[in-house]
Amino acid sequence: MTSPDKPTAPTVSPASSGAPSPDQDGDVKAVTEAALFEAFGGVRGMVETVLPGLLFVTIYTVNKDLHTSAIAALAVSLLLVVVRLVRRDTVKHAFSGVFGVAFGVVFAMMTGEAKDFYLPGMLYTLGLALAYIITTLAGVPLIGVILGPVFKENLSWRTRNPGRKKAYAKASWAWGLILLAKCAILFPLYWWADTAQLGWVLISLKIPPFLLAVYLTWVFLAKAPPPIDVFAEMEAEEQAEKERAAAAAAVTGERGPARHRR
Numbered sequence: 001m002t003s004p005d006k007p008t009a010p011t012v013s014p015a016s017s018g019a020p021s022p023d024q025d026g027d028v029k030a031v032t033e034a035a036l037f038e039a040f041g042g043v044r045g046m047v048e049t050v051l052p053g054l055l056f057v058t059i060y061t062v063n064k065d066l067h068t069s070a071i072a073a074l075a076v077s078l079l080l081v082v083v084r085l086v087r088r089d090t091v092k093h094a095f096s097g098v099f100g101v102a103f104g105v106v107f108a109m110m111t112g113e114a115k116d117f118y119l120p121g122m123l124y125t126l127g128l129a130l131a132y133i134i135t136t137l138a139g140v141p142l143i144g145v146i147l148g149p150v151f152k153e154n155l156s157w158r159t160r161n162p163g164r165k166k167a168y169a170k171a172s173w174a175w176g177l178i179l180l181a182k183c184a185i186l187f188p189l190y191w192w193a194d195t196a197q198l199g200w201v202l203i204s205l206k207i208p209p210f211l212l213a214v215y216l217t218w219v220f221l222a223k224a225p226p227p228i229d230v231f232a233e234m235e236a237e238e239q240a241e242k243e244r245a246a247a248a249a250a251v252t253g254e255r256g257p258a259r260h261r262r
Helices: 022-040 042-063 066-086 092-111 119-137 142-147 162-192 195-204 207-222 230-261
Strands: none
Touching: 022 207, 042 066, 042 092, 042 195, 042 207, 066 092, 092 119, 119 142, 119 162, 142 162, 162 195, 162 207
16 A cells, blocks of 8 residues: 555646646635635634633623633633534534633633733744744644645655645745744733733734634645645555456466366
8 A cells, every 4th residue: 555655656637737727726726725724613713712712801801800700711612612512513623722721721720810821822822833833944844734634635745746845834934933923922911911901912813813824824725736635546556456356366266267177
């Protein structure tokens, strides 16, 4: 069986054999948009990301009560998970929100500082920004690792699709630099601003940088060569192996009776 990352002669599709037609270009963009929507959770995923923090900062702005604000944020996060479970939807985005809020609640309760509710998420953003940059410098851009399975190409782009690898590198640079810029705004505010000010700025910076990064990713990938479907390749090779085995068995069966007649 061919390894998904093993260099082989790539299958040339009509879209990769020259300039794509308008229909093919539209198909590539539509597939890319759908994959990004699936990978990053779409509108619902953004709501689930923003809502707990928005509830926390709203309640804290009104009554300055850390415990009430923290419990409300955690409760709404758990409610979002329950809703997804009841509807039998994927829960990965809701669960990530629960863990993020839970870490923030625990940290704030331990230190007694409401501002520390935001610190774990800020540190995660910084770590993610560095991960995008470091993995790109290492030749394995993180956005490609994330989106490869979604496009059914796994890591084939590393050795078999250089144009796509370049697009993933550009997208990873975009994510890394955008998140670093976000951190450059938030961390000084963590030291200088009060909890409510930091919270509202953080909420306002939740969606716009994310949408910008997703849009740039879409632009880079829409212009890149189409992905190599390694799952289809492996299935085709398995089918070919079965057919060869069946043919060999048929030949062996024919030779047996011939020897018996002699």
